[in-house]
Amino acid sequence: MDSIANQPLDLDSSTPSGTTTSGKSLLACLHEWIVTVDHKKLGIMYILYALLFLVVGGVEAMLIRLQLSVPNNHLVGPQSFNQLFTMHGTTMIFLAAMPFIFGFANYLVPLMIGARDMAFPRLNAFGFWLTAFGGLLLYFSLVGGEGMTGAGSAPDVGWFAYSPLTSKAFSKGHSTDYWTLGILIGGFGSIATAINILTTILCLRCPGMTLMRMPLLAWLYLVVSGMVLFAISPLSAAQIMLLLDRFLGAHFFDTQAGGSAVLWMHFFWIFGHPEVYILVLPVFAFASEIIPVFSRKAIFGYPVMVGATVAIGFVSVGVWAHHMFAVGMTSMGNTFFAISTMLVGVPTGIKIFNWIGTMWGGKIRFATPMLFSIGFLAQFLIAGLTGIMLAAAPFDWQLTDSYFVIAHFHYVIVGAIVFMIFAAVYYWFPKATGRLLNEKLGKWHFWLFLIGFHLTFDTMHIPGILGMPRRIYTYGADRGWGALNLVCTVGAVFQALGLLVFVFNIIRSLRKGQPAGNDPWDAWTLEWATTSPPPEYNFAKAPVVRSRRPLWDLKHPTDPDWKYE
Amino acid sequence: MIGLILAESAIFTIFVVAYLFYLGKSPGGPSPQQVLELPLINTICLLSSSATITFAVRALGRGRKDLFRIWWFATIALGAYFLAGTAHEWDRLIHQGLTITTNLFGTTFYSLVGLHASHVVVGLLALTLVLVFALRGAVKTEHVERIEVLALYWHFVDVVWVVVFTVVYIIGR
Numbered sequence: 258m259d260s261i262a263n264q265p266l267d268l269d270s271s272t273p274s275g276t277t278t279s280g281k282s283l284l285a286c287l288h289e290w291i292v293t294v295d296h297k298k299l300g301i302m303y304i305l306y307a308l309l310f311l312v313v314g315g316v317e318a319m320l321i322r323l324q325l326s327v328p329n330n331h332l333v334g335p336q337s338f339n340q341l342f343t344m345h346g347t348t349m350i351f352l353a354a355m356p357f358i359f360g361f362a363n364y365l366v367p368l369m370i371g372a373r374d375m376a377f378p379r380l381n382a383f384g385f386w387l388t389a390f391g392g393l394l395l396y397f398s399l400v401g402g403e404g405m406t407g408a409g410s411a412p413d414v415g416w417f418a419y420s421p422l423t424s425k426a427f428s429k430g431h432s433t434d435y436w437t438l439g440i441l442i443g444g445f446g447s448i449a450t451a452i453n454i455l456t457t458i459l460c461l462r463c464p465g466m467t468l469m470r471m472p473l474l475a476w477l478y479l480v481v482s483g484m485v486l487f488a489i490s491p492l493s494a495a496q497i498m499l500l501l502d503r504f505l506g507a508h509f510f511d512t513q514a515g516g517s518a519v520l521w522m523h524f525f526w527i528f529g530h531p532e533v534y535i536l537v538l539p540v541f542a543f544a545s546e547i548i549p550v551f552s553r554k555a556i557f558g559y560p561v562m563v564g565a566t567v568a569i570g571f572v573s574v575g576v577w578a579h580h581m582f583a584v585g586m587t588s589m590g591n592t593f594f595a596i597s598t599m600l601v602g603v604p605t606g607i608k609i610f611n612w613i614g615t616m617w618g619g620k621i622r623f624a625t626p627m628l629f630s631i632g633f634l635a636q637f638l639i640a641g642l643t644g645i646m647l648a649a650a651p652f653d654w655q656l657t658d659s660y661f662v663i664a665h666f667h668y669v670i671v672g673a674i675v676f677m678i679f680a681a682v683y684y685w686f687p688k689a690t691g692r693l694l695n696e697k698l699g700k701w702h703f704w705l706f707l708i709g710f711h712l713t714f715d716t717m718h719i720p721g722i723l724g725m726p727r728r729i730y731t732y733g734a735d736r737g738w739g740a741l742n743l744v745c746t747v748g749a750v751f752q753a754l755g756l757l758v759f760v761f762n763i764i765r766s767l768r769k770g771q772p773a774g775n776d777p778w779d780a781w782t783l784e785w786a787t788t789s790p791p792p793e794y795n796f797a798k799a800p801v802v803r804s805r806r807p808l809w810d811l812k813h814p815t816d817p818d819w820k821y822e
Numbered sequence: 823m824i825g826l827i828l829a830e831s832a833i834f835t836i837f838v839v840a841y842l843f844y845l846g847k848s849p850g851g852p853s854p855q856q857v858l859e860l861p862l863i864n865t866i867c868l869l870s871s872s873a874t875i876t877f878a879v880r881a882l883g884r885g886r887k888d889l890f891r892i893w894w895f896a897t898i899a900l901g902a903y904f905l906a907g908t909a910h911e912w913d914r915l916i917h918q919g920l921t922i923t924t925n926l927f928g929t930t931f932y933s934l935v936g937l938h939a940s941h942v943v944v945g946l947l948a949l950t951l952v953l954v955f956a957l958r959g960a961v962k963t964e965h966v967e968r969i970e971v972l973a974l975y976w977h978f979v980d981v982v983w984v985v986v987f988t989v990v991y992i993i994g995r
Contacts (some may be wrong), residue, residue, distance in 0.1 A: 452825030486825060490832030497833075498840065501933055506923035509840060509933075515849045515926050524836060 294378035295793060296363045299385050301689060303360025304682075306389060308760070310352035311675075313396075315756060317345035319749055322713075326746035328734040338730035339413035340432075344395075346416030347436065350532070351443055352392040354670070357678050358539045359388070359450045362478050364689065366454060368784035368791060369472045371463025371800040376456040384449035391443030398435035412436035415728065417525050418499075420510035420518040425503045434503065441496045444489045451485035454478050463783075465802040469563070470822075472782045472805070473556060476563050477542035480570040481535050487574060488531035495524035519584055526577035534573040537669065538566065540677035541608060544630055547684050548612050550780045551627035552619030555806060555818070558611045565604035565611075572601040582650045583657040591650040598648035602641055609638055624778075625699030629680035632707055636672030640665060643718070658728075661721025667714050671752075679706070679759065686763070687777045691789040692770030698762040702755050709751025716744045781806035823971045827978045830941070834982055837934045838989055844926040845994055851925035854994045857918050864907035865987055868942075871900035872980045875973045883966045891956050897976070898953060901946050908939050931990065938986050941979050948972055 281289075290298055321341050324332045333341065363381065367374055375381050398411045410432040414422050423433045458479045462471060499521070501507035508514035510521045549556045556562065578586060578594040586594075612634055621627065643665040647653050656662060679702070687693045720738045732738055776785040783800055784791070785808055804810055804818035845854075878893035912932075922932040952972065955961050961969070 448826075448829045452829070455825050482825075483828075486829040487832050490829045491836045494833045494836035497937075498837075498933065501922065501929070507929040507933065508923070508926050509929055515844075515847050516929075517843070520840065520843060527836075 292382075294374075294382045296367050296375045296378065296381060297689070297791065297793075299381055300360045300362075300364030303356045303363060303385060303388070306392070307353045307356035307360060308763075310348050310356070310392065312756065312760070314345050314348040314353055315753060317341050317348065319753060321345060322746040322749040324730060325732075325742050327743065328732055328736070328739045330731050333730070335730045336413065339415075339728070340411040342728055343412050343415050343436070347395065347412070347440070348392075349670070350416065350536070351440055352395070354536045354674060355443075355447060356388060358481070358536060359384075359447070361539060361543070361681060361685075362450070362454050362481075365685065365784060366457055366475060366478055367461070368688075368787065368795055369782050370458065370461060370466060370475055371783050371796060371802070372457060372461040373795055375453050376461055377453050380449050381453050384446040384453065387446030387449065388443045391439045391441070391446065393439075394442065395435055395439030398432055398439075401431075401435070417529060418521075419525075420499075420521040421512055423499060423503075423521075424511060434500070437496045437499055437503075441493055441500075444493045444496075447485055447489050448493075451482040451489075455482040455486075458482075463796075463799045463802060469560070470802060470805050473545035473559065473562055473566075474539075474542035474782075477538045477545070477566055480566050481538045484531050484535050484538075484570055484573070488528050488535060491524050492528035492532075495521060495528070498524075519581070522581050522584060523578070526580045527574070529580065530577040531574050533666075533669070534569060536674055538569065540633070540674050540681075541566070543677045543681040543684070544612055544633060546780075546782065547626050547630050547680055548615050550684075550778050551622045551624060551630070552616045553622070554615055554619040555781075555809075556611065557614035557617075559805060562608060562611055565607045568604040569601060572597060572604070576601055579648055579650075579653070582653040595648050595650045599645055602645050602648075605641060609634065609641075624683075625694070625696060625703060626680040626684040626778075628700070628703045629676045629683070632703070633673050633676045633680065636668060636676065636710075640668035640672055643668065656721060658726055659721040660717050660725045660727060663727050664714050664717035664721055667717070671710055672714065676706075676710075679703075682759075682763075684778065685784075686766070687773030688784055688787075688789050688791070690767060690770070691773055692766050693773045693777060694762050694766045694770060698758055698765075702758040702762065704755075705751050705758060706755030709748045709753075709755060712748025712751060713745045714748070716741055716748070720745075776808070781809045783807055786811075823974050827974070830978070831982075834934075834937065834985070837930070837937055838985065841930040841934050841989060841994070844930050848925035848927045851928065852915075852918060852920045854927060854931075854990070857915055857920055858991055858995055859911075860991050861907060861911060861987075864904050864911075865983065867900045867907070868904040868980055868983050871897045871904070872977050874900060875976050879966065879970055879973050882961070882963060882969060885963045887956070887959075887961065887963075890961070891953070894949065894953055894956060898946060898949050901942055901949070901976075905939060905942055905946070908935065934986060934990065938979070938982055941982065945976050945979050949976070 290302065293299060320333060321338070324330050324338060324341075363375065363385075366372075395412075410430055412418070412432045412435060414428060414433055414436065418433065418436060421427060423437075458471070458475050462468075462475075468476075498507070498509040502509050502511060502516075508516045510516050510518055512518055545556055545562060576594060576598045578590060579598045582591055582594070643661070647656065647662065647665060683694050683699055720741045723736075723738060723741075725732065725736070725738050732742075773789045775787065775789055777789075778785075783796075783802070786800065787795060800807065802810075804822050806818045810817035810819060874893045874896040878890050878897060881887075881889035881893060920928045920931070922928050949972070952961065952969065
C-alpha cells in the first residue's frame with residue numbers, strides 16, 4: 258500500500274470547497290480542514306460540531322426523560338441526575354445552539370452580501386477553535402473532574418450555576434471549574450466571531466448593497482453580533498469573578514463575607530436573557546429568507562422588520578430580572594421588569610404578523626423547509642404567549658422553577674429555534690454540498706419530530722401547573738404526575754427518531770442526493786448566484802445589486818424590484 | 823478593534839458595578855478611606871502616554887520614522903512606569919493588611935484594578951513588539967492605519983483608567 262507520503266497532494270485551487278477530490282489523501286483532506294480560514298469550511302465545521310452536540314445533549318435529555326417517566330424510578334441516582342440536567346442545558350445552549358448560529362452566520366453572511374470571505378479570516382478560525390476547545394474542556398470533566406465521589410464528575414450545579422452552590426465550600430472538586438473555564442473560553446470565541454460578523458456586514462457589502470438593501474439575514478446577524486458583545490461579556494466577567502472566588506479566596510458571591518448570591522443572578526441573567534434572543538434572532542433571519550421563497554412573495558414590510566429587530570435588540574437587554582421574580586426584589590423592580598418583558602413581545606409579535614403577511618396571498622410550496630417554518634410560526638407564537646403569561650410576576654411566583662417554565666422555554670428553543678435550524682439545513686444544504694436532501698425522508702423527519710415535540714412539550718405544561726418542580730430526580734406516585742410524565746417521555750422517543758432520520762438523511766444525501774444545481778429553490782439572494790458548492794472565492798467578480806432581490810432582477814429583467822423599492 | 827472595545831467595556835462595566843455595589847458593605851478589614859492614596863503621578867504618566875502615542879502615530883503618518891520610534895518608546899516607558907507604580911501601591915496595601923481575601927473592598931479593588939493592569943500588560947507587550955519591528959526598520963508609513971488600531975486599544979486602556987480612578991479613588995473614598 259502506498260504510504261501517505263508518496264501520494265500526490267491535490268492542491269488544485271479551482272476545486273469547489275467542501276468536496277473531497279479522489280486524488281487527495283485523508284491526511285491532506287483533514288489538514289485542509291484543520292488549517293482552513295475559509296468561512297464556508299468553518300461554517301460547516303461549526304454546524305457539524307453543533308449537530309454532534311445536539312445528539313449528545315439529546316442523549317442526556319433522553320436519560321432525563323426515562324428517569325422521570327414513572328414515579329420512584331431508579332434509572333439514575335440524584336447526583337447523576339443533577340449532572341445530566343446541568344450538562345443537557347449547558348451543552349444545548351453553548352455547544353449546540355450557539356455553534357449552529359455562528360456556523361450559519363459564517364457560511365451565509367459573506368455569500369449573501371457578495372463578499373469574498375469574512376473581514377478577519379484568521380480570527381474566524383481562532384473563534385471556531387476556541388469554541389471547539391471550550392466544549393471539549395467541558396466534556397473532559399466526565400473523565401477529569403474530581404467530584405465528591407472521586408474521579409470523573411461532570412458539573413452538577415445547573416446550567417445557570419447559582420451561587421453559593423458554586424462556591425468552593427459547596428462544590429468541592431473541579432466539576433464547577435470545568436463548567437466555568439469551558440464556557441469562558443467558548444465565550445471568547447463567540448466574542449471574536451461577533452466582532453468578525455459585525456465588521457464584515459458593515460464594511461464588506463458589495464457595490465450597490467446599501468444597508469436597506471441587504472438581506473434581512475444580514476440585518477438580524479448585525480443586531481445579534483452587537484448583542485453578543487454586550488451579553489457574553491457580563492457572563493465572562495461573572496465567571497472570572499467566580500474563578501477568583503474559588504481559587505484566590507475572593508468574596509464576590511461569598512455570603513459569609515457579605516457578598517451577594519443575588520449579584521451572580523443579576524450578572525448571569527444580564528447575559529442569560531439577551532442570550533436567548535441571540536439564539537432566536539438568527540432563526541428569525543432564516544424564516545425571513547425561507548418563508549418568502551416558499552410563498553413566492555417578497556418579505557412583507559422589510560423596513561418594519563428591520564425596525565422591529567433593532568427594537569428587540571435594545572429592549573431585550575432590559576428584561577433580565579424576569580428570571581428573578583421569586584428572589585425578593587422590590588415591587589418597583591418586579592413591576593419594571595414585568596412591563597419591559599411584556600414590551601419586548603411587541604416587536605416580536607410584529608415580526609410574526611409580517612411573516613403571516615408574507616404568506617398571505619402567496620403561492621405556498623410545502624417543501625420540507627416550509628413545513629418546518631410553518632411549525633416554527635405556530636409554535637413560536639404559543640411559546641411567546643406562555644412567556645407573556647410568565648411575565649406577570651404574581652403568575653410567575655406560582656410557576657417559577659416548575660415544569661411550566663421548562664415547557665415554555667423548550668417550546669421556544671425546540672419549537673422555534675430547533676425547527677428553524679432544521680428548515681435552514683434543508684434549505685441551504687444543497688448550496689453547501691451540491692445535493693438536495695431527500696424530500697421523503699425530510700417529511701418523515703418533520704412529522705415524527707412534530708408529533709414528538711407536541712406530545713412532550715404541550716403535555717409538559719400540565720405537570721407544571723399541577724406543581725411539579727424542576728430539577729427533581731423523581732417524584733411520588735401519589736402526585737398524579739406519572740401518566741403525564743410518561744407521555745412526555747414517549748414524545749421524546751418520537752423526537753429522537755425524527756433526529757435519527759435527519760442524520761441518516763444528511764449522510765445518505767451527501768453520497769446519493771439528487772444534484773441541486775445553483776438555485777434549486779428559485780430564490781432571490783446572492784448566494785444562489787454561485788455554483789453549489791460555491792468556489793473558494795465565492796464570486797469571480799463582485800456582484801453589483803440594485804434591489805433587495807438581486808436574482809429576481811436578473812431573472813425578470815422587464816419587471817425588476819428596483820422599480821418598486 | 824471597536825468591536826473588541828465594546829465587549830471589553832461591557833466586562834469592565836460589570837466589575838465596576840460589583841465595586842460600586844459592594845462599596846461600604848465590607849463587614850471588616852481596611853476601608854478605602856483608610857488605605858487608599860491618590861495615585862496622581864501614575865495617572866499622569868498613563869494619560870500622557872495617550873498623548874505620546876498620538877504623536878508617534880502622527881509622526882509615522884508624516885514619514886518621520888525616527889520620531890515615531892522615540893514617541894513610541896516614550897509611550898512604553900510611561901506605561902511601564904504606571905505598572906511599576908501599581909505594583910508599588912499593591913505592595914504597600916498588602917503590608918497594610920489588604921488582600922483579595924481580606925474583605926469585599928479587597929476583592930473588588932484588586933480584581934478591578936488588576937483587570938485594568940492586565941490590559942496594560944497586554945498593551946505593553948503589543949507595543950513592545952511593534953517597537954522591535956520599528957527598530958528593525960519594518961514599520962513604514964503605509965502601516966500607519968494598523969498602528970492606529972493598536973493606538974486605539976491603548977487609548978481605550980487609558981479611558982478605562984479614568985473611569986477606574988474616578989470610581990475607586992474619588993467616589994469610593
